[in-house]
Amino acid sequence: MAESEKKSTATDKDAKVTPDTQKAATQEAAEKPALAANKKTAGAKPDAKALVRVEGLKMHFPVYKGLFVRKEVRRVRAVDGLTFEIYDGETLGLVGESGCGKSTTGRSIIQLYTPTEGRVFFEDEDLTKLSPAEMHKKRRDIQMIFQDPYASLNPRMTVGDIIAEPLRVHNLAKGDEVDRQVQELMTIVGLDPRYVRRYPHEFSGGQRQRIGVARALASKPKFIVADEPISALDVSIQAQIMNLLNDLQEEFGLTYLFIAHDLAAVRHISDRIAVMYLGRMAELTDADTLYEKPLHPYTEALISAVPIPDPEVEATRKRIVLEGDVPSPLNPPSGCVFHTRCPYAFERCKKDVPDFREVEPGHWVACHLTDEPERRDGVDPTES
Numbered sequence: 210m211a212e213s214e215k216k217s218t219a220t221d222k223d224a225k226v227t228p229d230t231q232k233a234a235t236q237e238a239a240e241k242p243a244l245a246a247n248k249k250t251a252g253a254k255p256d257a258k259a260l261v262r263v264e265g266l267k268m269h270f271p272v273y274k275g276l277f278v279r280k281e282v283r284r285v286r287a288v289d290g291l292t293f294e295i296y297d298g299e300t301l302g303l304v305g306e307s308g309c310g311k312s313t314t315g316r317s318i319i320q321l322y323t324p325t326e327g328r329v330f331f332e333d334e335d336l337t338k339l340s341p342a343e344m345h346k347k348r349r350d351i352q353m354i355f356q357d358p359y360a361s362l363n364p365r366m367t368v369g370d371i372i373a374e375p376l377r378v379h380n381l382a383k384g385d386e387v388d389r390q391v392q393e394l395m396t397i398v399g400l401d402p403r404y405v406r407r408y409p410h411e412f413s414g415g416q417r418q419r420i421g422v423a424r425a426l427a428s429k430p431k432f433i434v435a436d437e438p439i440s441a442l443d444v445s446i447q448a449q450i451m452n453l454l455n456d457l458q459e460e461f462g463l464t465y466l467f468i469a470h471d472l473a474a475v476r477h478i479s480d481r482i483a484v485m486y487l488g489r490m491a492e493l494t495d496a497d498t499l500y501e502k503p504l505h506p507y508t509e510a511l512i513s514a515v516p517i518p519d520p521e522v523e524a525t526r527k528r529i530v531l532e533g534d535v536p537s538p539l540n541p542p543s544g545c546v547f548h549t550r551c552p553y554a555f556e557r558c559k560k561d562v563p564d565f566r567e568v569e570p571g572h573w574v575a576c577h578l579t580d581e582p583e584r585r586d587g588v589d590p591t592e593s
């Protein structure tokens with residue numbers, strides 16, 4: 210049994226799950242198709258308009274020393290100069306190992322953190338220049354779905370109040386209209402509106418994430434940052450939440466930044482995929498090109514680790530095993546931050562930071578090999 214499932218079962222048992230909610234959870238699991246059915250068919254076109262434009266985004270967290278006189282001694286360079294766009298109506302998958310700065314990127318884009326440097330444009334308006342009151346208004350259009358459906362819902366609020374909060378905060382409805390919209394939102398995300406007065410602990414993990422999705426949708430946003438929205442859920446429930454997010458995107462024309470740990474989780478739902486390493490962008494292109502023609506050695510390594518469903522192919526193929534751990538963002542390596550683990554690294558990689566540039570239409574990479582492809586000759590990355 211998966212860890213998340215164990216957690217869900219224990220929590221639900223403690224919280225006296227009713228036969229109704231149990232039945233709904235089982236029904237939920239049975240009714241929805243498998244994750245593989247999520248493959249996107251229509252995505253944003255390469256010439257689509259950018260809804261979000263990120264320019265030179267940096268988020269450094271200061272580390273202080275001293276009890277009485279606080280002195281900044283170091284900086285965690287969690288996000289260290291990102292430039293990319295998110296097209297209107299697309300899903301941009303953002304992947305990378307734990308600690309590479311994915312959540313910090315999402316939070317800095319929607320101004321939950323004040324970026325150290327850089328600009329974030331939403332519909333051509335620079336969010337970093339807005340006053341708190343102006344940003345408050347913008348939050349109607351920009352929402353977030355969190356990883357942990359247990360921690361992200363206030364246990365003392367009813368489901369109805371949780372979903373109604375954005376409606377009240379942004380003055381979007383009053384009185385009976387709030388109740389009507391809450392019920393409608395519950396129906397949209399597949400929750401029985403009769404449970405409106407129940408508390409989060411009375412629901413299963415998947416249902417709680419549906420509550421989080423309903424809350425995010427309440428203000429009719431244009432852009433949603435989904436930060437690992439399925440990784441705390443049991444595998445059978447993950448497919449349902451992915452399907453739900455897909456359906457909602459089609460119905461409401463939403464744009465997603467979908468954050469995940471690994472490429473397998475985002476392939477089928479992303480129009481384009483961005484790969485991050487130690488606070489920097491390594492590669493960004495459409496999902497198929499990234500899989501079929503990765504140009505960055507880090508992407509190559511991630512793809513070589515994605516399981517192949519055919520057992521014969523899986524048994525014979527070689528994986529690229531990266532040596533060592535991800536370096537600390539307190540003291541990132543010089544030059545290309547990946548050089549300490551890259552099987553192709555050469556002298557220049559230790560000195561020069563590679564530009565993140567468009568090497569083919571719509572295909573962005575930060576690697577010196579794009580200038581010197583012959584450096585690949587004779588190197589077998591599976592043997593490093």
Ligand SMILES: Nc1ncnc2c1ncn2[C@@H]1O[C@H](COP(=O)(O)OP(=O)(O)OP(=O)(O)O)[C@@H](O)[C@H]1O
Pocket residue numbers: 270285286287305306307308309310311312313314470538
């Ligand atoms: N508020 C903070 N103060 C100081 N350091 C932080 C803060 N938030 C994140 N960090 C550090 O910044 C780096 C990036 O963290 P972040 O949470 O963005 O990574 P992530 O890619 O989302 O990781 P995960 O996959 O584990 O969620 C990490 O080294 C983390 O310890």
Ligand code: SF4
Pocket residue numbers: 505506507545546547548549551552553554555558563575576577578
């Ligand atoms: S720049 Fe050098 S170290 Fe960095 S990914 Fe490319 S080859 Fe490897």
Ligand SMILES: [Mg+2]
Pocket residue numbers: 311312313436
């Ligand atoms: Mg994270």
